[in-house]
Amino acid sequence: MSTLREELIHATIRRAILLIDYDIHNNVHKKYEFIKQTILADSSLTNDEKNKAIRYHNKSYDMQKISCNEGTKRICEYCNRKCLATEYCEYCVQDYLKSKFSTWTSGNNDIDHLIQKCQIEALHPQMIVDWIPYNNLKNIKYLTKGGFRALISFGNYQTIPTSFGIGAVSVL
Numbered sequence: 795m796s797t798l799r800e801e802l803i804h805a806t807i808r809r810a811i812l813l814i815d816y817d818i819h820n821n822v823h824k825k826y827e828f829i830k831q832t833i834l835a836d837s838s839l840t841n842d843e844k845n846k847a848i849r850y851h852n853k854s855y856d857m858q859k860i861s862c863n864e865g866t867k868r869i870c871e872y873c874n875r876k877c878l879a880t881e882y883c884e885y886c887v888q889d890y891l892k893s894k895f896s897t898w899t900s901g902n903n904d905i906d907h908l909i910q911k912c913q914i915e916a917l918h919p920q921m922i923v924d925w926i927p928y929n930n931l932k933n934i935k936y937l938t939k940g941g942f943r944a945l946i947s948f949g950n951y952q953t954i955p956t957s958f959g960i961g962a963v964s965v966l
């Protein structure tokens with residue numbers, strides 16, 4: 795497989811979004827189909843790049859379908875429930891996260907409940923709020939301090955590998 799030109803892939807998606815006529819493509823499904831067809835018709839992308847662009851677009855479409863709670867549902871092959879996402883199953887992700895509630899704690903019930911609520915309402919497995927114990931953070935850099943909080947950046951941290959490819963978002 796040749797090297798995929800990620801910048802060009804994202805530029806093509808952005809250009810397709812800019813071409814949307816909101817009078818014609820007036821719901822998430824029509825917008826999805828228009829963007830998909832625009833990507834497929836773009837001659838500057840290779841077939842592999844078009845496939846990658848469509849996968850990115852599908853992920854975005856999954857989030858929109860779930861947040862709007864509309865769209866064609868499919869039967870998940872793992873839990874047999876009707877889910878909206880095509881790249882994953884929102885119920886399997888939620889079940890997995892719930893099964894892990896007892897395996898972590900921030901040490902503060904309010905924070906735990908907030909993170910649990912965010913996890914249950916997550917729209918995409920790569921956008922899940924997660925508790926990261928301080929000891930798991932590496933390469934911590936204090937960017938600024940002010941008021942009652944500090945803004946930090948960090949590099950590597952240890953995560954629990956999952957079949958969903960769940961990432962983590964740092965909250966302060």
Ligand SMILES: [Zn+2]
Binds near residue numbers: 870873875877885886
């Ligand atoms: Zn499922």
